Amino acid sequence: MNYAFDYGWLLEYWPVLLKGLAITVELTLVGGVFGVALGVACAWARALGPKWLRPIVTTYVEMIRNTPFLIQLFFIFFGLPSLGVRLGELEAANLAMIINLGAYGCEIVRAGIQATPKGQFEAGASLGMSRIQTFWYVVLIPALQRIWPALSSQIVIVMLGSAAVSQIAAEDLTFAANFIQSRTFRAFEAYFVSTAIYLALAIALRQMLRGLGWSLFPKRSGR
Amino acid sequence: MSLIEITEVKKRFGDNEVLKGINIDVEPGEVIAIIGKSGSGKSTLLRCINGLETIDEGSISVAGAQLLPDELHLKALRLKVGMIFQQFNLFPHLSAGKNVMLSQMVVKKTPKAEAEEMAKKMLERVGLGHKFDAYPDQLSGGQQQRVAIARALAMEPIALLCDEITSALDPELVNEVLAVVKELASEGMTLLMVTHEMRFARDVCSRVVFMHMGRVHEIGRPEDVFANPKTPELKQFLGMQH
Known part of the structure; x- marks a missing residue:
């Protein structure tokens, strides 16, 4: 092996990487916040919502879970303009x-809701709360606490999966790495650096989600 | 007019008729013990009174609020009767104080400061003023049940339904909960309790209802019911085999 590693390009191209990183972070934040909100709403609909709404949500969930993310992305970007x-x-x-x-x-949040003891719903009802109030104030937080590790993992998976958006020319971290290697022909170094950034980002995101869990859920309950 | 009127109530679970026409009228301030074997329908009756179960026939009204299966009527009814459960059912993610505050703020729209004051007062009343910030899993079973009582009382109900509230407790914790209930009874709270604590029923209750096979089999003052049971079923239940 006589390949000479050269990271000299970093001097010139680090703003490109930084911009890519910023876009990946933005995609993850927006996707994470609104995705979890959508997930909670759908979980409520499937577990406790009106009967007519359930098949609609089930269809959406099964369509997304049984098709590739890349195809979903292409469909939205290339298909919808038609x-x-x-x-x-x-x-x-x-x-x-x-x-x-x-x-x-x-599906993750629904598992947490369905593991709620019946007595919690009955206690809410007996205090005069409506079904939706009981869900929001009584059921939701302990349900999220139950499935927080699984939900955190899913958010990290979605962050890593965001690499696919480079395929529609969204200038994320992967797009930046591709761009740099095509300019410098330093494929190993470009992907090595972007890999390291993804790794650091994933670890930081997991820590952040763990911290969020600590502040969202009381330390004592259920642990 | 009685405070609670239960008239010809029938309830079926599929083919199994668990309540076969129940009639009980409860006057204000009465303390009523409902006793009977498991499967006799006593818990179901209690759960019907605040609409946790629907009824198939008959009617139930509490201080004029009718049991009807829509959310508006149910809410009106549930604001008049509080319920305490065998398994406490405290909200695990909220402190004792917040457990007592939540429904006041959500259902009655009580301002936070007022709800907090009420919560302190009610926790004080059940002897747990110092546990305001404790979470349910930091409390013993008896303490949790007393918080549940405070939570129900904070809604200012005119009657309380107690569904075997000491059955999940270790024996040494039963008395602290019963003492609170006794206190409430002496203050004039109307109470309907399903219980296995016969001594308590005899000492505190104004009337005892013995349920058997989905019917009110015997009803009367505790001294009569316990000393002179009329039916063989009650005699057997009380362990008098002669």
């Missing part, structure tokens, strides 16, 4: 990630 819905690459990327996490999050 119907007159034209989205920019970042909007399309955000939307795809929200829809994707919403479906997986739905």
Whole structure:
């Protein structure tokens, strides 16, 4: 092996990487927040919602969970314009990630809701709370606490999966790495550096989600 | 007019008729013990009174609020009767104080400061003023059940339904809960309790209802019911085999 490693390009191209990183972070934040919100709403609909709503949500969830993310992304970015819905690459990327996490999050959160003891619903009802109030104030937080590790993993998976958005020219971290290696022909170094950044990002995201869990859920209960 | 009127109530679970026409009228301030074997329908009756179960026939009304299966009527009814459960059913993610505050703020729209004051007062009343910030899993079973009582009382109900509230407790914790109930009874709270604590029923209750096979089999003052049971079923239940 006589390949000479050269990281000299970093001097010139680090702003490109930084911009890619910023976009990946933005996609993850928006996708994470709205995706989890969508997941919670869908979980409520499937577990406790009105009967007519359930098949609609089930169809959405099964469609997303049984097709590749890349195809969903292409469908939104290349397919929808035929119907007159034209989205920019970042909007399309955000939307795809929200829809994707919403479906997986739905099933995870639903498991947490369905593990709620019946007595919690009855206690809420006996105190005069409506079904929706009982869900929001009584059931939701302990349900999220039960499935928080699984939901955190899913958010990290979606963050890593966001690499696919480079395929519709959204200028994320993967797009930046591709761009740099095509300019410098330093494929190993470009992907090595971007790999390291993804790794650091994933670890940081997991820590952040763990911290969020600590602040969202009381330390004592259920542990 | 009685405070609680239970008239010809029938309830079926599939083919199994668990309540076969129940009639009980409860006057304000009465303390009623409902006793009977498991499967006799006593818990189901109690759960019907605040609409946790629907009824198939008959009617139930509490201080004029009718039991009807829509959310508006149910809410009106549930604001008049509080319920305490065998398994406490405290909200695990909220402190004792927040457990007592939540429904006041959500259902009655009580301002936070007022709800907090009420919560302190009610926790004080059940002897747990110092546990305001404790979470349910930091409390013993008896303490949790007393918080549940405080939570129900904070809604200012005119009657309390107690569904075997000491059955899940270790024997040494039963008395602290019964003492609170006794206190409430002496203050004039109307109480309907399903219980296996016969001594308590005899000492505290104004009337005892013995249920058997989905019917009110015997009803009367505790001294009569316990000393002179009229039916062989009650005699057998009380362990008098002669």
